Amino acid sequence: MANRFTKIKGAILTALAVGLGTVPVWGSEYAMLFFMLFCIYLALAQMWNLLAGYSGLISLGQQSFVGLGGYTVAVLSSYYGMNIWLGVGLGGVTSVLLALFMSLFIFRMKGVYFAIGTWIFAEALLVWFSNWAYVKYGSGLFIKPRNGLSMAAIYYAALVVGAGSVALVYKLLRSRLGLGLMAMRDDAQVSETLGVEVFRLKLYCFLISALVTGITAGIFYVFQIFIQPYKAFAIDWTVKLVFMVIIGGIGTIEGPILGAFVYVVLSQFLAEYFSVSMLILGGIAIVVILIAPKGIMGTLQEKLGFELLSPRRN
Amino acid sequence: MPKEKEGKLKGISRREFLQKSSVTAAAAAISVAGLPVFTSLAWAGKRDHILIGRPNPSTGPLADFGAPTPWVDDRVLAKINADGGIFIEKLGKKLPIKVKIMDTESNPTKAAELTSRLIMQDKVDLMVAFHTPDTVNPVSSICERFKMPCITLDSPLETWLDGGPYSWAFHSFWSVEKDILPTYVGMWEQIPTNKVVGVLMANDPDGVAWSAIFKNVLEPKGYKFVDMGRFPYGTQDFSSFINAWKKENVEIILGATIPPDFATAWRQCRRFGFTPKVATIGKAILFPSAVGALGGDLANGLSCEIWWSPDHPFKSSLENVSAGDLCADWMKDKNQEWTQPIGYKYAGYELAADVLNRAKSLDKETLRKAIADTNMDTIVGPIKFNDQNYCRTPLVGGQWVKGDKYPWKINIVYNKQHPEIPTNGTFTAIG
Numbered sequence: 001m002a003n004r005f006t007k008i009k010g011a012i013l014t015a016l017a018v019g020l021g022t023v024p025v026w027g028s029e030y031a032m033l034f035f036m037l038f039c040i041y042l043a044l045a046q047m048w049n050l051l052a053g054y055s056g057l058i059s060l061g062q063q064s065f066v067g068l069g070g071y072t073v074a075v076l077s078s079y080y081g082m083n084i085w086l087g088v089g090l091g092g093v094t095s096v097l098l099a100l101f102m103s104l105f106i107f108r109m110k111g112v113y114f115a116i117g118t119w120i121f122a123e124a125l126l127v128w129f130s131n132w133a134y135v136k137y138g139s140g141l142f143i144k145p146r147n148g149l150s151m152a153a154i155y156y157a158a159l160v161v162g163a164g165s166v167a168l169v170y171k172l173l174r175s176r177l178g179l180g181l182m183a184m185r186d187d188a189q190v191s192e193t194l195g196v197e198v199f200r201l202k203l204y205c206f207l208i209s210a211l212v213t214g215i216t217a218g219i220f221y222v223f224q225i226f227i228q229p230y231k232a233f234a235i236d237w238t239v240k241l242v243f244m245v246i247i248g249g250i251g252t253i254e255g256p257i258l259g260a261f262v263y264v265v266l267s268q269f270l271a272e273y274f275s276v277s278m279l280i281l282g283g284i285a286i287v288v289i290l291i292a293p294k295g296i297m298g299t300l301q302e303k304l305g306f307e308l309l310s311p312r313r314n
Numbered sequence: 315m316p317k318e319k320e321g322k323l324k325g326i327s328r329r330e331f332l333q334k335s336s337v338t339a340a341a342a343a344i345s346v347a348g349l350p351v352f353t354s355l356a357w358a359g360k361r362d363h364i365l366i367g368r369p370n371p372s373t374g375p376l377a378d379f380g381a382p383t384p385w386v387d388d389r390v391l392a393k394i395n396a397d398g399g400i401f402i403e404k405l406g407k408k409l410p411i412k413v414k415i416m417d418t419e420s421n422p423t424k425a426a427e428l429t430s431r432l433i434m435q436d437k438v439d440l441m442v443a444f445h446t447p448d449t450v451n452p453v454s455s456i457c458e459r460f461k462m463p464c465i466t467l468d469s470p471l472e473t474w475l476d477g478g479p480y481s482w483a484f485h486s487f488w489s490v491e492k493d494i495l496p497t498y499v500g501m502w503e504q505i506p507t508n509k510v511v512g513v514l515m516a517n518d519p520d521g522v523a524w525s526a527i528f529k530n531v532l533e534p535k536g537y538k539f540v541d542m543g544r545f546p547y548g549t550q551d552f553s554s555f556i557n558a559w560k561k562e563n564v565e566i567i568l569g570a571t572i573p574p575d576f577a578t579a580w581r582q583c584r585r586f587g588f589t590p591k592v593a594t595i596g597k598a599i600l601f602p603s604a605v606g607a608l609g610g611d612l613a614n615g616l617s618c619e620i621w622w623s624p625d626h627p628f629k630s631s632l633e634n635v636s637a638g639d640l641c642a643d644w645m646k647d648k649n650q651e652w653t654q655p656i657g658y659k660y661a662g663y664e665l666a667a668d669v670l671n672r673a674k675s676l677d678k679e680t681l682r683k684a685i686a687d688t689n690m691d692t693i694v695g696p697i698k699f700n701d702q703n704y705c706r707t708p709l710v711g712g713q714w715v716k717g718d719k720y721p722w723k724i725n726i727v728y729n730k731q732h733p734e735i736p737t738n739g740t741f742t743a744i745g
Contacts, residue, residue, distance in 0.1 A: 029460075030434035130517055130546065137544050138517030139447075142455060142477045149459070151434075224426055225455040226477070230517075230546065231423050271431060272416060 020159060024152040032155040036223065038264045039155075039162025041244060043216040045256035046165040047209035048241040053251035054173065054181045055205040056188070058111075060238050061118025062213055064102070064125050065095040067232035069214030070221035071129065074141040084145040085157070088218035095214025099207050107203065119235065126233035140228035143221055154223050161216045168212070169253055177201060185251075243281060247288050249295025258297050364400060364676065366413045366666060367432035367441045369453050374420025375547065375572040378601040379445035379468070382656045385648065387413055390663040393632045400667070403674040411670070414438065418449055420572075426452035433460050439676045440669070442662045444468035445655065446597065447519035451476075454483035463681040465665050467694075468621075468658045470494070471704055472527070473519040479702065484685050486661075486697055486705040487621070491527050493709040493731065494619055498594050499532065501617055501711045501728045502566055504741045507591055509537045512564035514555065514579055516571045517544035520597060524570045540564055547572060552579045556586045569595035573604040580612055591743040594618060594711075602651040605714050605722050613714045613722050615744030620712035620726055622657035622694055626735055630693045631664050637693055651720045661692040708732040713741055 023035050044062065051057040069091035076087035106117035130138045172178055180201050183191035192198050221227045240263065248259025266284070270277035292299035368387065371380040391411055394400070398408035414436055418425035425443075429452060432438045441464040443453040450469035455477050457464035464483040466474070471489040488494065511532075515521035521544050529539050540562045542555045556579075559567070567583075567590045569576060576598035583589070594617040599605050605613035624641035635643075640660065641652035665688060673684035689698045697705050711728030725739025 028434065030431070033430055033434050131543065137522045138546065139473070139476075139519035139522040151460070224423070225459055226422070226426070226452060228422065268431075271427065 017163075020163070023159075024155060029151050032151045034264060034268060036151075036155045036158040037268075038260055039158035040216055040220050041240070041260040041263060042257060043158075043161040043165035043212055044237075045241050045244040045248070045260050046169050046253075047212050047216075048238075049245045049250060049252075049256045050169055050172070050205055051209050052245065053255075054178075054185060055202050056185055057202060057206065058115045059118045059206075059209070060115045060235070061102075061120075061122040062209070062241060063233050063235065063237040064098060064118070064122040065210045065213040066217040066220075066237050067122075067125060067129065067227075067229065068098055069095050069217035070227045070232050071135060071141070072214070073218040073221055074143045074227050075135065077143055077145060078141055081146055084143075084149065084222055088157070088215055088222065091218035092211045092215035095210040095217075096207050099210030103203055103206060107199065107206075119238075122233055122235070126229055129229035129233065135229070138229060140226055142226045143224075145222070149222065154219065157219045157222075158216075161212065161219060165212055165216075166253065166257065168208070172208070173253070177204065181205070243285055245295070247285060247295055249298030249301070252295070252297045252301055255295050255297040259295070262296075363410050363412045364402075364440070364670065365436065365438045366411060367429070367436065367438035368413050368415040369418045369425050369428045369432070369441075369443050369449060370415050371420040371425075371445050371449050372415075372417040374418075375574055376420035376446055376448065378573060378604055378653070379449075379655050380417075381601075382644070382653060382659055383415060385644065386656055386659040387415065387663065389643075390632065390660055390667075394663070394667045400670040401674055402676060404676075411667070413442075420448060422448045422452045425449050426456055429453045429456040430460075433457070433462050438462070439678075440465070440666055440681060442466070442666055444658055444662060447473040450474060450485070451519065454480065454485065458482050461678060463669075463678055463685055465662060465669070465685060467662050467707075468655060470520060470523065471706065472523050474704070475702070476519070476523075481703070482682055484688075484699050484703045484705075486665075486694075486699075486707050488619075488707055488709040490524050491531065493706065494524070494596065495528060495531055496731060497619060497709055497711040497728060498568070498617075500730055501594060501713075501741045502592055504728070505591065505743050507565045508563065509566075510562055510564050511537055511539050511566045511568050512555070512559040512562075512590065513539055513541040514552075514567055514569035514571060514576070514595070515544055516575060517546050518572075520570045524568075524596065528568060538562075545575070547575060549575060550578060552582045553586065555579070556583055556588050559590070560586070560588050565591045567593040567595070569593070569598065571595065571598045573598045573601070573607075577604070577608055580608055580616075584612060589745050591745075592617065593744060599714065601653050602720060602722050602724075611716075614716065615713065615742065617711060617713045617727070617741065618724075620654065620710050620724065621707065622654045623712075623724070623726060623735075624652060625726060625738060626657070626694070626708075628657075628691065628693050628695050630660065631690055632667060635693075640693065651717075651723070657694045661694040661697070664690070664692045665697060708735060710735050710737075711741070713739060715739065 020035060023032055048059065048062055051059045072091035072094045073087040076082040076090060077084050102121050106114055109117050129135055135141055180196045183196050184198055184201060188198055244259030244263045245256055247262055249255025266281060267277060270280055294302060370383050371377060391413060395410040399410035401408050414432065416428045418428055441453060441457050441462050443449055444467050447469050450466045451474060454464055454466055454474065458480050461482055466485045467487055469487055471487055474485045513525055515525045540558055542558055576595055596619060599616050599618050624638040626637040629636045637657055640656060644652055644656055668688065668690050669681060669684045673680045686699055695707050699705050710726050710732055712724045713727045714722050714724050717723030726737045727739045727741040729735050729737050
């Protein structure tokens with residue numbers, strides 16, 4: 001299907017791919033830091049969007065996987081000297097296992113109760129980890145890679161998850177799973193009578209989001225060098241993800257891309273302005289919700305029919 | 315209303331235009347605002363000044379530590395820059411020192427972010443930081459990862475060593491096991507007690523480290539510890555702690571908390587009618603403002619560590635000023651009582667100036683070697699780093715009593731480890 005936007009879309013995507021792929025070449029170390037943060041938040045936001053925007057699962061507990069992924073890397077590298085990237089991968093595995101366990105409980109709940117259920121799990125993990133001698137209680141752990149790590153290596157790892165998350169969501173939504181999700185989004189009961197396995201779809205999405213979130217968090221904490229339970233399992237993570245996805249456009253693939261970019265620009269730009277940054281971020285969220293309730297990309301899609309990555313197959 | 319022709323909107327209404335353009339403008343403005351932030355090219359070495367990065371807890375629960383900034387920083391820099399600054403061999407001239415102070419909000423995550431920014435965006439030549447593991451640990455770790463020479467002070471050694479081993483970060487302060495413990499116990503043993511200790515320690519690096527060390531060393535010596543666990547910052551209800559202490563007949567309270575949490579706990583103790591003979595608290599009651607905030611006469615008899623005071627017999631290496639003189643200047647300028655971080659902030663800059671003067675270069679490796687070779691007397695005492703990159707500074711014990719000029723003052727009541735620092739009071743029980 002060719003519409004007037006196809007050429008522009010192709011050009012934009014190629015430019016982004018080439019640009020991001022070569023940041024260590026043309027950019028300063030700070031540029032690598034910036035785009036690394038962008039890729040990490042992008043991956044986290046895409047996963048939250050996959051749940052909330054496409055599967056109808058509002059998760060207020062993504063920080064469970066953030067914390068668990070981070071602590072897995074910390075424990076494996078600090079205590080057992082494991083290769084750092086292997087540890088990151090295992091962070092994803094532990095997150096999936098946690099998600100499986102969580103699903104036993106929270107998938108019996110719907111809507112608001114599901115949301116609160118995810119949050120409660122995260123808070124329980126916070127209390128557990130902060131009182132666990134094995135991970136040194138609240139004093140946290142350091143992440144010490146056996147060999148030195150360059151900024152470029154961390155950046156490329158973040159790029160892989162960032163770009164990978166977008167590609168994953170795109171492929172997912174264009175597959176049979178995606179068709180099922182969209183049917184489910186429109187009307188869960190009708191789609192169930194038509195043979196869509198609602199429970200299975202939701203579970204797959206939940207597990208996939210846990211996997212990617214766990215791995216992404218591992219990379220984030222490799223960069224941060226230390227992890228503490230009170231920050232790793234804090235509701236702040238959900239607040240950031242909601243901000244990014246709402247501003248960017250919930251239920252669109254490009255929405256989290258724009259939202260993550262806006263968030264990183266703002267938080268970096270406002271880093272020198274103490275707590276005013278939170279006030280400004282909140283203010284911007286309110287303004288966007290009032291002017292463009294579907295987020296910036298959502299509004300662009302609606303008004304101009306412009307979609308960079310369309311989940312529709314036609 | 316927009317005109318409709320064959321289902322397609324023809325023309326654009328003013329409302330729509332405003333909506334779309336404001337959304338696009340907002341997006342564009344945000345991106346453009348961000349551009350200069352990361353496309354600026356490398357500047358190090360091409361600047362006309364030396365830039366020191368200074369993450370500082372100016373706001374948040376650790377604000378009392380950060381409060382003497384920027385008074386101390388400005389004063390020391392004025393002294394260093396008075397005759398032009400530091401001579402850099404490669405450039406054949408003197409460069410003044412400028413410092414970029416950034417607020418960590420007492421938050422270790424923010425401290426880590428700011429340190430990364432200072433290293434990668436501001437491209438500082440040297441990093442200097444102080445004030446508790448929540449500031450010092452993230453700064454040291456990030457500097458170590460990105461090979462930035464880093465001078466830190468004012469955070470217990472054991473928690474700093476946890477993040478090691480270090481090549482690029484250098485630290486000076488006292489040790490919990492070798493300095494705090496003997497000082498606290500030295501004070502406790504000056505009055506008769508039943509050796510039952512109630513533990514009030516936060517769930518942070520200090521709380522976890524101190525409680526472990528004290529129990530390990532003192533339990534074999536006959537002390538009994540009543541430990542209800544590590545509590546998170548911001549806990550409002552200590553009744554379970556206080557009830558347990560009352561039940562076990564605790565006469566000594568041992569603490570390591572941030573100032574607001576101790577205030578909450580101590581006030582609750584009074585409300586529950588619990589007054590131990592001794593309350594020795596690390597970190598939380600170092601400041602006249604913190605003890606004053608307790609209210610009434612709750613501060614009377616509280617004991618803690620003293621790592622710097624006007625009575626410390628040390629002088630500045632930059633100007634003819636003793637610890638006492640510096641405190642007098644502070645009190646004159648600010649009309650406030652002196653606080654302990656003043657000396658350590660000052661010493662941090664003394665070290666930086668000494669390092670830069672000896673290195674005569676802004677090359678990171680040269681600076682690192684220069685820091686490692688440090689051997690000087692500062693306003694907090696002699697500093698010489700060992701092969702693990704740290705130096706122990708002297709510690710004595712203090713107790714708060716009612717003051718004459720100011721509501722509360724702290725007396726040095728125990729100095730057995732450092733007799734060169736004179737005492738000016740005797741340790742007494744509370745109440």
